[in-house]
Amino acid sequence: MELGIALPTSGPLAGPENIARVAREAERLGYDSVWTYERLLRPVAPVSMGGGEPQPVPEVYRQTYEPLETLSYVAALTERVKLGTSIIDALLHPAAVLAKRFATLDRFSGGRVVAGLGQGWMPQEFEAAGVPMSRIGPGMDEVVAAMRACWGPDPVSYEGAFTRIAESEINPKPVQARVPILLGAMTPGGVRRAARIADGLNPVAFSRDALLDLGKAFRAAVEEFGRDPESVTVVARANVPITTGPMGDDRPFLGGSPRQIADDLAGLEGTGVDHVLFATSGSSGSPETEPGIDETLGLYAELIDLARR
Numbered sequence: 001m002e003l004g005i006a007l008p009t010s011g012p013l014a015g016p017e018n019i020a021r022v023a024r025e026a027e028r029l030g031y032d033s034v035w036t037y038e039r040l041l042r043p044v045a046p047v048s049m050g051g052g053e054p055q056p057v058p059e060v061y062r063q064t065y066e067p068l069e070t071l072s073y074v075a076a077l078t079e080r081v082k083l084g085t086s087i088i089d090a091l092l093h094p095a096a097v098l099a100k101r102f103a104t105l106d107r108f109s110g111g112r113v114v115a116g117l118g119q120g121w122m123p124q125e126f127e128a129a130g131v132p133m134s135r136i137g138p139g140m141d142e143v144v145a146a147m148r149a150c151w152g153p154d155p156v157s158y159e160g161a162f163t164r165i166a167e168s169e170i171n172p173k174p175v176q177a178r179v180p181i182l183l184g185a186m187t188p189g190g191v192r193r194a195a196r197i198a199d200g201l202n203p204v205a206f207s208r209d210a211l212l213d214l215g216k217a218f219r220a221a222v223e224e225f226g227r228d229p230e231s232v233t234v235v236a237r238a239n240v241p242i243t244t245g246p247m248g249d250d251r252p253f254l255g256g257s258p259r260q261i262a263d264d265l266a267g268l269e270g271t272g273v274d275h276v277l278f279a280t281s282g283s284s285g286s287p288e289t290e291p292g293i294d295e296t297l298g299l300y301a302e303l304i305d306l307a308r309r
Contacts, residue, residue, distance in 0.1 A: 004033030006279035009065040012290045023074040025297050026081055029304050033082035035277050036067035038089050040125045068101050075109035083112045086202055086237055087184040089120035091139050092129040095146035095163050103151060103174045111175030116202050118184035135162055144181060144197045182235055195221030200233035207253050211236055215272045235275040242280050242299045258299055262306035
C-alpha cells in the first residue's frame with residue numbers, strides 16, 4: 001500500500017516555507033506522494049454543505065494555495081514523489097487549459113502527475129468562475145474526454161455540448177503515456193462515473209466499512225463496464241488528526257496516534273485500497289490545537305516507520 005501526505009496548502013501551517021519543507025521531508029521519509037486541493041474562495045455568508053442547513057464555511061479555507069502552481073513549485077524541489085491533486089474542481093476550468101497545465105506539470109516533474117478531479121459543490125465558486133451548476137454530471141464526462149484528447153496525438157479536436165476544440169496542435173504532451181485520472185466521488189452515481197471514465201476513485205475515508213464498500217462497488221462497476229478491475233486504483237483520503245498520544249474508542253478511522261493509524265493501515269492490506277493520503281492540516285478543528293510543523297513532521301516520520309514494519 002502506498003502512502004501520501006497532503007501538503008499544508010491551507011490552514012495555520014500554510015505557506016511556501018512549510019509547503020517546501022513538508023514536500024522534501026515526505027520524499028526523504030519514503031512517502032510515495034504529496035497532494036494539493038482546490039478551494040477557490042471562502043464565502044463570508046453561511047453555505048449549505050451537502051444539502052443541510054447553511055453554516056459557516058470552515059476557517060481552514062480562509063487561505064488556500066492554488067494546487068497546480070504549488071505542485072509546479074514542489075516539482076522543482078523533489079525527484080521521486082508523485083504529485084497529486086485531491087481534488088481540483090474540474091468544471092470550474094476550461095478543459096483544454098486544465099489539460100495543458102497538467103501536461104506541463106508532468107513534463108517539469110518527469111512524469112509524476114496524478115490528476116485527481118471532482119465536480120465541485122459550492123454555488124459561489126461556480127458563480128465566480130462563470131460556470132452554471134447545471135453542468136454537474138454530463139459536464140464531467142466532457143472535461144475528462146476533452147483532457148484526454150488534448151493529451152493524445154495531434155491534431156487534437158473535440159466536440160461536445162459544453163466544450164469545442166478546433167482541430168489543433170496542443171503541446172507539450174505529458175511524459176506519461178496515460179496520466180492517471182482519479183475522480184473524487186462518494187455517491188453511487190459518482191462511483192459509477194469513475195468506473196466508466198477514470199483510472200481510479202478518490203473517496204474520503206469516513207469509516208473502514210464505508211471505504212471498503214465504496215472500493216468494492218467501484219471495482220464491480222469497472223468490471224460491469226468491460227474494464228479490468230486490476231487496472232484501476234483506490235486512493236483513500238483521510239481527513240483526520242495525527243496525535244502524539246492515543247485517542248479513545250471514538251477516534252476517527254485512520255486517525256489518532258501513529259501506532260493506532262499503523263494498525264488501521266495493516267487492516268486495509270489486501271482489501272483493494274491501494275493508496276492512503278493523510279490530510280491533517282486543519283483537521284483538529286481549531287488553530288489553537290493545530291500541531292506545529294516540527295511536531296507534524298515528527299508524527300509523519302513515526303507513522304511511516306511503524307507502517308513500513
